[in-house]
Amino acid sequence: MSTSASASGPAPAPPRRGVAGELRDAVTLRALLLILGVLALQFGFILSYIGAFHLPTPHRVPVAVVAPAATARAVAAQLDGLEGDPVRARPAATEREGRRMLLGRTVDAVVLVDVRGSADTLLVASAGGPALSETAAQIAKRLESGRQRQVRVVDVRPPGPKDGRGLSSFYLVIGWIVGGYLAAAILGLAGGARPARPQRTVVRLGALALYAVVSGLGGAVIADPLLGALTGHFVQLWAIGALVVFAAAAATVALQTLLGLVGIGVAILLFVVLGNPSAGGAYPLSLLPAFWRAIGGWLPTGAATTAVRNTVYFSAHHTARALWVLAAYALVGTAVSLGASAVRRNRTAEAHTV
Numbered sequence: 406m407s408t409s410a411s412a413s414g415p416a417p418a419p420p421r422r423g424v425a426g427e428l429r430d431a432v433t434l435r436a437l438l439l440i441l442g443v444l445a446l447q448f449g450f451i452l453s454y455i456g457a458f459h460l461p462t463p464h465r466v467p468v469a470v471v472a473p474a475a476t477a478r479a480v481a482a483q484l485d486g487l488e489g490d491p492v493r494a495r496p497a498a499t500e501r502e503g504r505r506m507l508l509g510r511t512v513d514a515v516v517l518v519d520v521r522g523s524a525d526t527l528l529v530a531s532a533g534g535p536a537l538s539e540t541a542a543q544i545a546k547r548l549e550s551g552r553q554r555q556v557r558v559v560d561v562r563p564p565g566p567k568d569g570r571g572l573s574s575f576y577l578v579i580g581w582i583v584g585g586y587l588a589a590a591i592l593g594l595a596g597g598a599r600p601a602r603p604q605r606t607v608v609r610l611g612a613l614a615l616y617a618v619v620s621g622l623g624g625a626v627i628a629d630p631l632l633g634a635l636t637g638h639f640v641q642l643w644a645i646g647a648l649v650v651f652a653a654a655a656a657t658v659a660l661q662t663l664l665g666l667v668g669i670g671v672a673i674l675l676f677v678v679l680g681n682p683s684a685g686g687a688y689p690l691s692l693l694p695a696f697w698r699a700i701g702g703w704l705p706t707g708a709a710t711t712a713v714r715n716t717v718y719f720s721a722h723h724t725a726r727a728l729w730v731l732a733a734y735a736l737v738g739t740a741v742s743l744g745a746s747a748v749r750r751n752r753t754a755e756a757h758t759v
Contacts, residue, residue, distance in 0.1 A: 457682035461692040463491035472518035510723040514541035524555040530562035532718040534689035573634040574714040575686025585653025606746040613654040621646025655738030662745040680706035
């Protein structure tokens with residue numbers, strides 16, 4: 406038995422496509438633009454990290470000088486006159502006042518001048534950043550060598566025994582930030598980067614708020630009871646973690662709602678490419694170039710690192726601004742997400758009625 410197909414001969418082979426045709430099918434214009442965006446992020450990552458860390462240099466590190474008034478002013482003037490402006494010195498009346506300033510994060514080091522002897526003391530708190538404490542010690546020794554004096558370094562607040570070089574706060578924050586923007590990105594990819602209705606945005610933000618609470622709890626459990634790296638402030642860490650995660654997630658939702666898939670790239674630019682090197686984790690802000698010093702405290706990674714570190718080691722001094730920055734990202738991200746969704750719904754409704 407024969408069919409019409411067999412009667413007419415074998416089916417013709419599909420036309421052969423050249424390399425150019427296959428390439429056009431495999432790499433669309435949209436895909437090419439996204440790849441170029443990834444390439445730009447990659448180069449930005451390299452530039453930002455190497456630019457921030459390749460030459461750490463102290464800049465106006467706040468230092469207190471404890472000595473009789475005339476001596477304190479003279480030593481402060483010598484410190485302020487060092488080449489490159491590495492120090493910003495101020496007198497302090499007593500050692501107690503100097504310690505209070507150091508532990509209150511007003512200054513990063515305290516010089517105790519012994520007017521009766523030839524050896525002075527430098528007080529540092531390396532829990533606030535070992536690199537900065539080491540730099541302060543180098544500056545003090547540089548000054549003392551010119552005055553034919555010796556300096557003894559005393560660390561009044563070192564990192565915890567299981568918090569190697571005081572970096573656990575920074576790495577905990579990175580984990581929270583990454584979790585926040587990845588969770589928001591995944592929800593956007595699964596359900597559409599730009600929600601069609603404000604109700605869907607509310608549901609998405611609600612799910613991310615729940616995720617933030619669980620994520621904050623998990624990070625606090627790992628850092629405190631499980632590993633013992635950041636101890637004694639479990640509830641505070643949980644609360645900060647929930648705020649950090651939701652701030653990153655809400656900001657990412659807002660960027661996706663405004664920019665679509667590109668918003669994920671912008672979130673990575675803010676939180677990773679710019680946020681990590683300027684956070685004051687590996688190197689405190691006083692050792693970073695001007696650009697990274699300027700932006701560090703206004704990005705979630707830097708604000709969160711300050712909030713966690715100062716809560717654990719410095720009785721929550723100088724955390725108010727950091728917490729307000731995080732709250733602003735959470736609130737503004739939520740408001741922008743809802744507002745953009747409402748505008749998008751109204752435009753869609755108007756298009757259907759025309």
